[in-house]
Structures are given as structure tokens and as C-alpha cells.
Amino acid sequence: MGPGPSDVSPRVLKALSRPTVGHLDPYFLKLLDETQSMLREVFGTANALTLPISATGSAGMETCFVNLLEPNDQALICRNGVFGGRMAEVARRCSAEVTVVDAPWGRAIDPDDVANAAKDGSFKVLALVHAETSTGVLQDLSPFRAIADACGALLVVDAVTSLGGVAVDVDRMGIDAVYSGTQKCLSCPPGLSPVSFSERARNVLENRKTPIQSWYFDLTLIGRYFGTERVYHHTAPVNMVYALHESLRLVLEEGLDARYRRHRDQAQALWAGLEQLGIALPVESSARLPPLTLARIPEGADDRAVRAQLLDNHGLEIGGGLGEFAGKAWRIGLMGASSTPRHVELCLGALEEALG
Amino acid sequence: MGPGPSDVSPRVLKALSRPTVGHLDPYFLKLLDETQSMLREVFGTANALTLPISATGSAGMETCFVNLLEPNDQALICRNGVFGGRMAEVARRCSAEVTVVDAPWGRAIDPDDVANAAKDGSFKVLALVHAETSTGVLQDLSPFRAIADACGALLVVDAVTSLGGVAVDVDRMGIDAVYSGTQKCLSCPPGLSPVSFSERARNVLENRKTPIQSWYFDLTLIGRYFGTERVYHHTAPVNMVYALHESLRLVLEEGLDARYRRHRDQAQALWAGLEQLGIALPVESSARLPPLTLARIPEGADDRAVRAQLLDNHGLEIGGGLGEFAGKAWRIGLMGASSTPRHVELCLGALEEALG
Numbered sequence: 071m072g073p074g075p076s077d078v079s080p081r082v083l084k085a086l087s088r089p090t091v092g093h094l095d096p097y098f099l100k101l102l103d104e105t106q107s108m109l110r111e112v113f114g115t116a117n118a119l120t121l122p123i124s125a126t127g128s129a130g131m132e133t134c135f136v137n138l139l140e141p142n143d144q145a146l147i148c149r150n151g152v153f154g155g156r157m158a159e160v161a162r163r164c165s166a167e168v169t170v171v172d173a174p175w176g177r178a179i180d181p182d183d184v185a186n187a188a189k190d191g192s193f194k195v196l197a198l199v200h201a202e203t204s205t206g207v208l209q210d211l212s213p214f215r216a217i218a219d220a221c222g223a224l225l226v227v228d229a230v231t232s233l234g235g236v237a238v239d240v241d242r243m244g245i246d247a248v249y250s251g252t253q254k255c256l257s258c259p260p261g262l263s264p265v266s267f268s269e270r271a272r273n274v275l276e277n278r279k280t281p282i283q284s285w286y287f288d289l290t291l292i293g294r295y296f297g298t299e300r301v302y303h304h305t306a307p308v309n310m311v312y313a314l315h316e317s318l319r320l321v322l323e324e325g326l327d328a329r330y331r332r333h334r335d336q337a338q339a340l341w342a343g344l345e346q347l348g349i350a351l352p353v354e355s356s357a358r359l360p361p362l363t364l365a366r367i368p369e370g371a372d373d374r375a376v377r378a379q380l381l382d383n384h385g386l387e388i389g390g391g392l393g394e395f396a397g398k399a400w401r402i403g404l405m406g407a408s409s410t411p412r413h414v415e416l417c418l419g420a421l422e423e424a425l426g
Numbered sequence: 427m428g429p430g431p432s433d434v435s436p437r438v439l440k441a442l443s444r445p446t447v448g449h450l451d452p453y454f455l456k457l458l459d460e461t462q463s464m465l466r467e468v469f470g471t472a473n474a475l476t477l478p479i480s481a482t483g484s485a486g487m488e489t490c491f492v493n494l495l496e497p498n499d500q501a502l503i504c505r506n507g508v509f510g511g512r513m514a515e516v517a518r519r520c521s522a523e524v525t526v527v528d529a530p531w532g533r534a535i536d537p538d539d540v541a542n543a544a545k546d547g548s549f550k551v552l553a554l555v556h557a558e559t560s561t562g563v564l565q566d567l568s569p570f571r572a573i574a575d576a577c578g579a580l581l582v583v584d585a586v587t588s589l590g591g592v593a594v595d596v597d598r599m600g601i602d603a604v605y606s607g608t609q610k611c612l613s614c615p616p617g618l619s620p621v622s623f624s625e626r627a628r629n630v631l632e633n634r635k636t637p638i639q640s641w642y643f644d645l646t647l648i649g650r651y652f653g654t655e656r657v658y659h660h661t662a663p664v665n666m667v668y669a670l671h672e673s674l675r676l677v678l679e680e681g682l683d684a685r686y687r688r689h690r691d692q693a694q695a696l697w698a699g700l701e702q703l704g705i706a707l708p709v710e711s712s713a714r715l716p717p718l719t720l721a722r723i724p725e726g727a728d729d730r731a732v733r734a735q736l737l738d739n740h741g742l743e744i745g746g747g748l749g750e751f752a753g754k755a756w757r758i759g760l761m762g763a764s765s766t767p768r769h770v771e772l773c774l775g776a777l778e779e780a781l782g
Contacts, residue, residue: 075664078446086665087443090434090615092743124617125481125642128660132642160641253661259446261480261617261663283639285516286481286488302748304484305609307617308431309442310666387448392658 071417072389073203073362074231075253075260076405078317082258085316086309093306101315102306106296108318112233112256112326113248113266115240119289120266121296122314124307127230127251130263132160133287134226134247135195138271140280141165143194146187146223148172148179152204152392153228157197164283166194175394176205176364178357181213188221194274195247196223201232203254204392206364206401207357208236215244224271230254233264234321235333235361235405246271252310255333255361257406258317261310265289317406333360336409340402343418347425352399361405364395368425373397376424384420427773428745429559429718430587431609431616432761434673438614441672442665449662457671458662462652464674468589468612468682469604469622471596475645476622477652478670480663483586483607486619488516489643490582490603491551494627496636497521499550502543502579504528504535508560508748509584513553520639522550531750532561532720534713537569544577550630551603552579557588559610560748562720562757563713564592571600580627586610589620590677591689591717591761602627608666611689611717613762614673617666621645673762689716692765696758699774703781708755717761720751724781729753732780740776 091098110120123133135157139145145161148154150173161168171187173179179198188196196218200209211227218225224246229238235255240248246268253260267275267289275289282288286304294301321329337360341351350366351358367373373390377400380386389401402417447454466476479489491513495501501517504510506529517524527543529535535554544552552574556565567583574581580602585594591611596604602624609616623631623645631645638644642660650657677685693716697707706722707714723729729746733756736742745757758773 072448074661075446075448083443083445083665087439089439090431090609092428092431093616095737095743125485126660126663129481129642132640156641163637163639163641251661253446259663259665260449260661261666281519283519284488285512285519286485304482305430305607305616307482307615307666309439309615309669310617310663313665381451387451 071403071408071413072387073401073403074251074405076257076403076408078257078259079320079407081320082313082316086259086313088309088312090308093308094300098308099300101311102296105311105315105318108322109264109266112318112321113238113240114242115266117240117266117268119272119293121292122262122264122311123287124304125263126260127249127263128156129287130249130251130265131157131228132284133263133265133289134249135160135164136282136284136287137275137289138195138224138226138247139164139166140278142167144169144191146171146184146193146196146221148184148198150177150179150205150207151175151199151202153199153202153230157228176207176352178207178209181217184214185217185220188217191221193221193223195226196221197226199228200238201229201236201359201361203231203362205395206353206359206362208359211243224274231359231361234329235409236359237326237330240266252314252317255406256317256321257408258313259310261307262314333404333409336404336411336414337363339411339414340404340417343414347418347422361403361409363402363404365400365402367399371425379424380420384416386416386420388417427759427764427769428743429757429759430607430761432613432759432764434613434615435676435763437676438669438672442615442669444665444668446664449664450656454664455656457667458652461667461671461674464678465620465622468674468677469594469596470598471622473596473622473624475628475649477648478618478620478667479643480660481619482616483605483619484512485643486605486607486621487513487584488640489619489621489645490605491516491520492638492640492643493631493645494551494580494582494603495520495522496634498523500525500547502527502540502549502552502577504540504554506533506535506561506563507531507555507558509555509558509586513584532563532708534563534565537573540570541573541576544573547577549577549579551582552577553582555584556594557585557592557715557717559587559718561751562709562715562718564715567599580630587715587717590685591765592715593682593686596622608670608673611761612673612677613764614669615666617663618670689760689765692760692767692770693719695767695770696760696773699770703774703778717759717765719758719760721756721758723754723756727781735780736776740772742772742776744773
């Protein structure tokens with residue numbers, strides 16, 4: 071119950087351990103097609119270029135930026151936690167000129183601040199985090215398409231901790247490039263990063279003037295393996311694709327709306343229970359992220375000792391705080407298969423015991 | 427029995443499907459330490475910076491080049507197949523100036539050609555492929571440390587198809603940066619790329635003037651998670667590390683010398699059997715790579731039809747040719763768990779049937 075990896079269903083672990091076949095085996099290619107199709111459904115998109123990158127979630131971030139940015143391009147990046155900060159760092163390493171819009175950690179980005187920063191400029195990308203894993207803040211994405219349009223930008227979104235637990239609605243929100251991870255609300259082991267690019271983003275990609283600095287993350291090459299040509303790029307991580315395929319089947323069997331409702335319901339039960347224990351929730355309720363809760367460490371409690379006690383006595387992992395919240399807050403995940411009444415009760419009971 | 431992935435032992439598949447724990451769980455960190463230690467043994471090195479990159483083999487190539495090269499650095503790259511060509515491409519994307527030394531596909535690189543190309547220049551890296559997966563050529567690495575020294579270069583080696591099947595001897599050969607994949611002679615599913623950097627290479631890394639263009643492959647950051655600090659970089663692909671750990675245990679249980687001998691013995695049996703079937707071996711015997719054999723498609727045989735028949739009738743995959751050998755040769759792998767008398771017999775029998 072930390073910030074991921076979340077619990078993995080036995081069905082997914084069983085799929086993971088199926089015999090490894092070749093990355094051009096017809097059986098595997100069929101699974102790959104089905105995986106793309108299910109990813110589109112979960113992302114809420116019809117984007118053809120929707121696929122899992124063969125590396126963990128942060129590699130999805132890098133994939134978005136290296137493909138879309140060229141040297142000296144302008145990038146407008148929103149930062150209210152670790153992952154917004156990482157976006158700015160990755161964009162700078164693409165030799166882009168980065169303008170950052172900050173909000174305090176634990177608060178959502180104010181769209182007016184972004185509109186102000188955007189209004190006198192022309193930007194190649196406007197990037198923000200849908201679900202900040204470092205602070206448990208959920209960002210309402212609906213104002214940002216219009217802001218991106220006003221400054222001519224592609225809209226890039228980090229959905230690592232939302233995909234499969236909170237609606238991402240890629241097409242409805244007008245998102246141009248989005249990335250996620252498998253080990254959060256999809257409840258698959260870490261190792262792949264689903265991404266999706268709109269037609270507008272693909273167009274930018276196909277009209278670059280300079281080469282994409284990363285060969286491994288070059289979507290013009292990767293897209294040819296995932297298309298009908300099946301041109302070899304790199305050896306696909308076959309067993310991880312088995313696992314992602316099965317975890318997406320589980321997501322769609324449950325149904326997206328039911329799954330999002332479950333994440334909200336369990337989070338509300340956790341929030342109420344924490345407050346009853348006298349544990350404050352630094353994120354205001356309107357911006358709270360159901361899959362990940364920031365909980366203030368009570369006065370007098372020892373951060374590491376409590377977490378060690380949870381792990382030793384209950385086999386329960388919760389996350390430490392990051393950045394401004396290091397040593398001051400815990401991060402409690404209720405993601406995918408880990409978002410159940412049993413998890414909420416276990417966590418509240420174990421915390422009560424440890425703090426008692 | 428294609429160019430990888432190879433067969434995976436049930437023990438490794440079972441390890442792969444163990445429950446996913448957190449990437450900072452003490453149990454996982456212990457496995458990670460053991461994995462690094464076993465990798466050092468298989469690479470033949472004492473290098474501290476020896477670890478699995480969280481992506482497939484080609485990402486290991488990119489890791490070596492993005493960490494060592496800065497814009498306008500000189501790179502001397504040997505090319506006698508797909509993977510040498512890929513090295514040149516990746517180095518160019520790092521804005522390096524690339525000088526290529528070519529040899530015909532299916533032949534080893536001539537060290538004299540490299541010495542000639544090196545003699546008037548100063549190079550940051552000299553890079554070559556130990557085991558060319560596209561052609562089945564094994565390169566004798568012993569002349570190259572002296573050539574690298576003569577032009578001031580770091581020696582970078584692709585050991586994707588040799589590690590665990592042919593001795594790589596990193597320290598004895600004076601290799602500064604080396605990368606491999608898990609799905610060849612280690613017989614682990616694809617998804618990780620073991621790399622190792624010498625002290626000299628680390629020194630170059632720590633004294634860079636420009637930022638490393640990739641955040642995901644930045645070894646100065648990744649090294650802090652693998653060190654004693656355990657600073658979070660990205661979420662490690664936990665289950666894939668379980669599998670690599672188990673596959674390395676299998677390698678060391680067998681013993682490196684016994685394993686290399688097994689690969690040689692099975693390859694020699696395959697080569698003799700192919701020649702008896704009238705199938706020519708384009709690579710001369712002194713440069714043949716035991717884990718991967720290039721076999722000329724006999725006159726009148728239909729490449730795709732034969733391969734489809736092998737797959738349909740025997741569940742047997744062999745690889746098609748690449749580049750100059752596309753449609754002209756097959757690639758037959760005898761890697762790790764797939765290098766057994768049973769595999770040799772199955773392949774020879776199935777080919778005899780299909781060609782009969």
C-alpha cells in the first residue's frame with residue numbers, strides 16, 4: 071500500500087509466467103494487438119499510436135519529450151511535486167527552453183497561472199501531471215486544452231497514478247501525448263509504460279527537423295513494429311506483455327466506471343478512518359487523489375519506526391514522504407487490486423496499533 | 427531456436443511469478459545486491475558499477491553511449507552487421523562524430539583496419555560487437571585494448587549474444603563499458619539489460635561537461651539507487667529482477683566453463699549436422715559464434731514456407747536473415763537452456779523433413 075507497485079492478482083502473475091515465445095510469434099503478435107486495443111479503451115482514446123513502451127513509467131515521460139521536443143523548442147511545464155519537476159528536467163535534457171509554472175506541493179496547479187504564463191508566448195508543449203504520486207494531488211484536466219490552444223501547444227499529461235483508477239479521458243480532454251505505468255492502478259508488475267499519441271502529436275513527430283535523440287524511445291521506429299509491418303526494433307519484453315494483457319482484461323471485466331467508483335469509495339473510507347485516528351490530510355478534499363493519499367505524520371510519531379513496524383508486524387508497506395513532505399507525511403496507496411475494504415481496514419488497524 | 431528469446435527454465439518462470447514487493451523492500455534490495463554480484467561473476471569483472479538497466483538489450487547500448495559521449499566527441503565504431511550499424515546510429519544521436527570501420531557481413535572485423543583508422547586520431551570511444559546476432563560472427567576481443575589505448579579511447583563492447591554462452595572476460599580484455607540482454611544465453615525473458623562500467627569509464631562519466639541527454643539511462647542517478655544510498659530513481663521492474671536473479675543462479679550452478687563448453691559442443695554438433703544436410707555455413711569456422719549459427723538457405727527452398735512449417739509442425743522457431751542475408755540465410759540459436767542435444771536433433775530433424 072505504498073505509492074506502487076500495488077498488489078498483483080494471481081491471474082496476472084500466472085500470465086507473467088507463461089512460456090516465453092518469440093517477439094514475432096503469431097500468438098504474441100495477436101496478444102500485442104489486443105493489448106493496444108484494451109489500452110485505447112482504458113485511456114479513453116481512438117489514437118492509433120497507443121502502445122506499451124518497453125521500460126518503466128519514467129521512460130514513458132522521456133518518450134513523450136524526446137519525440138516531441140527539438141533543441142530550443144519552448145516547453146511550458148506545471149510543477150507541484152516530484153514528477154512535474156522531473157518533466158522539467160527531462161525537457162531540459164532535450165535542449166528545450168523550459169518555463170515552469172509552480173504551485174505549492176500538495177495543491178493543484180491553478181489554471182489561471184498557466185493561462186498567464188502562456189498568454190504572451192508560443193509553446194511546443196504544455197505539460198502537467200494528472201495524478202501527482204509525490205503528494206496525492208489530482209489535477210482537473212478540463213481547463214488545459216483551451217490554454218494549450220491559446221499558445222499553440224501540444225498537451226502532454228502524466229497519468230502514471232491515474233490510469234485504471236481515475237478516468238483519464240484522453241480524447242475528451244484533448245490530450246496529445248500521455249504516459250502511464252503498469253504498477254499502479256493497473257496492478258501489473260512494474261516494467262512497461264503505456265503511452266498514447268494523438269494524430270496532431272504524430273504529425274509533429276513526422277515533421278521534425280532534427281533526429282530524435284533517443285533511438286530506444288523513437289516512436290517512428292517503435293510504431294513500425296506495432297503496425298502491420300512488424301519491422302524489428304528491439305526484442306519486446308514478451309512476458310511483461312502477457313502480464314499487462316491479463317491486467318487489462320481484469321480492468322475491463324470489472325468495467326471502468328465500477329473500477330473508478332471502487333477507488334473513490336475505498337479512498338473515502340480511508341480518509342474518514344485516518345481523520346478519526348487524528349491523522350490530518352494535507353491535500354484539500356476537492357484535489358485528493360483516490361489511489362494515493364498523503365497523510366500527515368502525527369506529532370511525536372517516528373516515521374521510519376512506524377513504517378518498519380507496519381512491514382514487520384503486518385507485511386504492510388506504506389510510502390515515505392518526498393521532497394517537502396519527507397519525514398512529515400506518509401503516502402498510502404489504494405491502487406487497483408490494493409483498493410479494497412480489507413486493505414483499508416488493515417491499514418487503519420495497523421496504524422492505530424503502531425501509533426497507540 | 428531463433429536469435430532470442432531462448433527457452434526459459436521453469437525455475438526462472440516460477441521466480442518471475444513471485445508476488446511483487448516494493449522496490450525498496452529489504453527482501454528485494456537483498457536480491458538486487460545478489461544479482462549485481464552474480465552479474466560481476468558472469469561478466470568476469472570486479473566493476474562496482476555492474477547492474478541491470480530496466481529495459482531490453484538495445485537500451486543497454488544506448489546507456490553506454492549516452493553516458494560516455496558528449497556532443498562532438500569522436501567515436502570509432504566497427505560494423506559488420508546490424509548491431510554495429512545500430513551503435514553508429516545511436517552514437518550519432520548523441521551528437522558524436524562517428525568514424526566507421528566496416529567488414530563484410532558474416533566476417534570478423536580485421537584489427538589492422540581498426541588500428542589504421544585509429545592511428546591518426548584521438549577517440550573518446552572505440553566500440554565493437556563481441557557476438558553479432560545478425561550474422562553469427564564471434565569477434566576475438568584480445569587485440570582491441572591495445573588499439574583503444576593507442577588512440578586514447580574507452581573500449582565499449584556489445585555482449586548481447588555472448589554473455590553466459592561465451593566468455594566475455596571484461597577485466598581481462600580491458601573492456602570499459604559492456605552491455606548485454608537477458609533473453610539470449612542467460613535464458614531469462616527479455617526485459618533487462620545488464621551493463622558494466624570500469625573505473626576509467628566512471629571517471630569519464632563523473633567529469634562530463636554537459637548533462638547526460640537521457641534521464642532514464644543516466645548512470646550517475648541509477649548508480650545511487652544501486653549503491654548504499656538507495657535513492658529513488660525509477661520503480662525497478664521487480665519481477666524481472668526475480669527472474670534474472672534465478673537465471674544467474676542457474677548459470678553459476680552449472681559453472682561458467684561447463685556452460686561455455688556445452689554451448690561449443692552443441693554448436694559443433696549442429697554445424698556438422700547442417701553440413702550433412704547440404705546446408706552451407708557462410709561464416710568461416712574460426713569466427714563462428716556457438717550460440718547463433720548462420721545457415722545458408724538451400725537452392726530452391728522457400729524461406730518463409732520452411733519456417734512456417736517448422737513452427738506449425740514442431741513448435742520450432744528459427745530466425746530469418748537480416749540485412750544482406752534477408753531471404754538468403756536462417757539464424758539458428760543454441761542459447762542457454764536452448765543449447766542441448768535435444769534441440770540440435772529437433773532442429774536437424776525438422777529441417778530434413780521440411781527440405782526433403
